[in-house]
Amino acid sequence: MAVYVGRRIVAAIPVVLGLSVLAFLIIHLVPGDPVQQMLGAHATPKTVAEVSHRLGLDRPLLAQYLRFVSDAFRGDFGRSITMNQPVTTLIGQRAVATFWLLGYGVVVALLVSVPLALWSAVRRDRIEDQLIRLFTTAAFGMPTFWLGLVLALLFGLRLRWLPVGGYTSAFPELLRSLTLPAVTLGLSLTAILIRTLRSSLLETLSSEYVEAARARGLPERRIVLRYGLRNSLGAMVTVVAVNLGFLIGGTVVIETVFQIPGLGSLLVESTLRRDYTLVTALTFISGTAVVFMSLAADLVYAMLDPRVRLG
């Protein structure tokens, strides 16, 4: 097991390094200049050059990149160009809302997916299964910005059950304000979860040891929950972890639609303003988070299933 863990961690290092190059280059190569964005049309080229110099933006790209990597290694991501605050402070302020949204979203996704997938697998090819599969297709096709607005329109404006947007950091109002965004985020994940879990369940339920269990007269409920669900959970862990990137991408849209001051909306704002340091840090940190989550998922999976680590 130790060898396996070590090998996986070593494999992650070049990925993270490559990520740092990408995160840095993506925003620097896009046209648009933070100083010009900040100063607007009023600024003469001379002023723009002065401010760029003050911010160190006129140095060669490679020098700027090396500075970014060495600082990032020490946990320092510099100061935001446009907000004039340490990037870590800004990210710290905004991370809380995003964590709650992600966590809540995953819980919603699991609460919806697990029962539906079970039902769908048990009722394979019956009308219930068809309806659930129709639902997953629809959920998969719905863009989150649209779904979010429709939910806000229905539950916020028509029924007035929940706020149409905004964020409150104190309980229990926190859960109320995050319910619609979390449902939007969760539903976007259910399609993948239900399909994965359903096929994994079907595979397990048609395997020989399950046939054997049935032959011994074990009740079906026990077979599905004990044998089926348990054996499929490993796949679920991986799917959720691998889709973390997808979920983080979802927060970008959802936080904007529901006005949640999180990392996603921060990324949108900083990209529009070409805040190099902030965009680079946000891209790098969320990318690294995805790498480490899938690493962690591999390790958990390896713990659950010896075949993985020995194979």
Next chain:
Amino acid sequence: MMPGSDRWDASDPWARRRYSRREVLKGAAVAGTGLSLAAVLAACGGQGTGTQTPSISLSPGFTTARPKKGGSLVYARRAATETLDPLQNRTGNGDIFAAELVYTALVRPDPKGSSDLVPGLADRWTVSPDGKAYTFHIRDNARFSNGDRVTAEDVQFSLDRFGDPKLNAIYGVLAVGYEGTEIVDESTVVVHLTQPVSAFLYNISILPAFIVPKRLVEQQGEKFFDRPVGTGPFVVTEWLSGSSITFGRNPYYWESGKPYLDEVRYEFITDDNARMLALQSGRAQAVDGVPFSQIESLKNDSSVYLQFTEVPYFQGLWLNNEKPEFADLNVRKALQYAIDKQTINDTVYAGVGTIPNSVLPHLRYDAPPSEVPPYPFDLSKAKQLMAESSFPNGFDTTLQYPAGFGYYRQLVLILQAQWKEIGINVRLIEQDQGTTSQRFYQLDYDMTFPYAQFTSDVVVPDEYIAFVADPKSGTNGFFSGWHDPAIWSMVQEFLGADEGTRKVLWPKIQKAMMEQTPFINIMNLPFVQAYSSNVRNPYINALGANRLEDTWLA
């Protein structure tokens, strides 16, 4: 201004101002409250261009009834507030309109919407005969929100910041001619200029010249602006970056009895649909940036009302005059004649725009359409001009525009179709705002809409016309590559002239610019706000800022 003779006095601030259409209509509304919004809109469309006084159209929320004190107003706003340092600006109006609540300048734009200036922290001032020295008297009851008196030292400190090009990098152009501020006594200062600057009072009436307390800014440095102490009607009580900013009443505000609201909260809601939802669900009582596509449906909603404010806001289409196609005056004029602006107004802007008779936004001193007519829609004239141009067979070109604004796509498709009629084939390039404006600054475009929202910082033409016409401004004809020495000499005279002469000179410049059309003003647009029906007197000044000092909740 008439040098030497110009004197403003707080006891009679209204003496010199013209009565705007809105003022007249206000009387009508008090007489009969049945005035419908449709009527207001009709009036707005018919008279917009040409009135020298930008003014707001009357909405049911305006009243002379006795204001009720108290209550809290949530204002859903498109742009977030990210800095309250008057010399910084990160989010345009998101920062400006929050700073407007917190600070005051020596003079200020008429809060009720005309293009005149009225006293601010200075209750009176005089101008020297040579137009190079302004003496300001600070009003006796001018206090910061911590109770400290506003002193001549504070004014000197603030104006020196304004005049320092290192500190005032963004609005440095407004500090043209600033030499220094001399303290006469505790409440009197003299501002010295190196040359007469006709727009000087306008230049110090906005953001970068807001008065800040010297002692606190020196002590606290940048931290000061997190919880600034100013002289505006409100003070910041809570500020959640990227989410909201909350203001409480400033107990030391110099206009007695105001403001009426206990609390104002700006909630930052970028998404148009979400912002409108906030108003309709009752979470917000005011909302800015109403999308043109939603105006019709809001008109039918009796729980809210709309407000259209005429501000220097326009749909500016820039032409790259360094390209041979657009260096050809016949081509530029053909482009103008080929645009059916009425159709664009009806289909894209819900009819709330005004067909422009200037290539710049609507500004003070603009002549009415009867004097300087707009370009009419005239296809045969456009075709004839194309035939006379160096490109009789037309040409292929591109048009860049910012992504993320629904109405742009409609607009560019209509333009594309209309110009095809005269042989100009336009390829559309949609890209994000940052890319679009960057390529604009580098003159890396054929035609472009450089900004989603294009507004002037001041209501007088001085700022924009200097950008465009001054060959030494460093902005290369406002990034159009266009230069015209004859117009520049007219502009130079205008920039230093007294008020009476300026009124005569400007229409000539306006007309010459219209004739040259280095770029195209597709439409003059209003700011569109919407309010819950219980919001009263949400006055907006001629720059679109809503200071909420007169606003109350019924």
